[in-house]
């Protein structure tokens with residue numbers, strides 16, 4: 001077949017032009033990746049009623065400000081109980097007394113959104129599996145099934161929740177526990193596959209008694225120590241809306257960072273509530289900055305935004321940390337915002353793809 005190339009004169013000139021265009025476009029990508037502010041280690045594309053930002057719109061929201069991002073929905077669906085809320089449709093767990101339930105379809109939904117992207121666009125995302133009940137011994141089987149159904153997609157599991165203020169008690173199911181064999185099975189499977197584990201577990205109960213030891217710290221550390229081969233990120237360093245940093249929080253984190261049996265555990269400083277505590281005062285800011293400067297390989301920045309409508313909303317938490325950034329050593333800041341994410345998730349991608357090659361019969365078209 002003969003192709004007419006009137007405007008370019010000859011096939012050779014055309015090929016040369018294509019080369020120039022390709023060079024220019026790859027140059028643009030390189031410039032973007034050098035200049036972006038951060039990689040997002042904690043991001044929800046959809047909300048508590050499984051609605052959210054179209055992934056193509058989200059790419060525009062990331063623009064050249066954010067390099068890569070994790071990608072997950074929310075494993076829990078807020079029920080709209082007409083008996084309880086009438087026509088007032090709740091969209092957040094705090095909007096209603098009606099329960100939450102595990103919504104496994106979120107994983108298929110995230111996988112399909114990811115697959116709707118081009119190869120270059122996909123490279124910017126690390127999708128995570130969340131649609132399982134961590135109190136169920138079969139949770140690990142769900143994850144295996146998701147990897148088998150959507151090979152080539154996922155890099156981690158989470159954010160999933162064991163103890164979370166206002167949420168745990170609302171879940172229409174047996175209460176999750178850090179001492180549950182089901183959770184051990186889950187983390188064993190994560191270690192086997194290389195899936196990064198992003199776990200939310202408050203360090204304490206809400207409105208804890210002054211001076212009492214943090215309710216869940218010992219159980220949590222014991223859980224982490226039982227799974228030395230899993231790569232674990234402890235979301236929000238265990239604090240929440242009313243679960244304030246316990247008095248010795250900095251000492252607790254430092255002790256964990258120094259514990260050789262916890263060298264596989266990382267800490268994310270995502271969520272506006274965490275930023276609120278860290279930037280609250282000169283002292284809290286300096287303490288946090290000193291910790292990150294001393295152990296720059298162990299902390300990750302994330303937004304914890306849920307289905308942001310525009311870039312301003314998406315960068316809210318990054319901007320909230322505005323007074324922390326100048327206190328960080330340049331190298332530590334770079335690791336917190338970008339480098340640690342890349343190291344952890346690049347390794348996970350390679351491991352999970354290798355597991356899939358060995359365990360998924362037909363590795364799919366992509």
Ligand SMILES: [Zn+2]
Nearest residue numbers: 042044159304
């Ligand atoms: Zn979150």
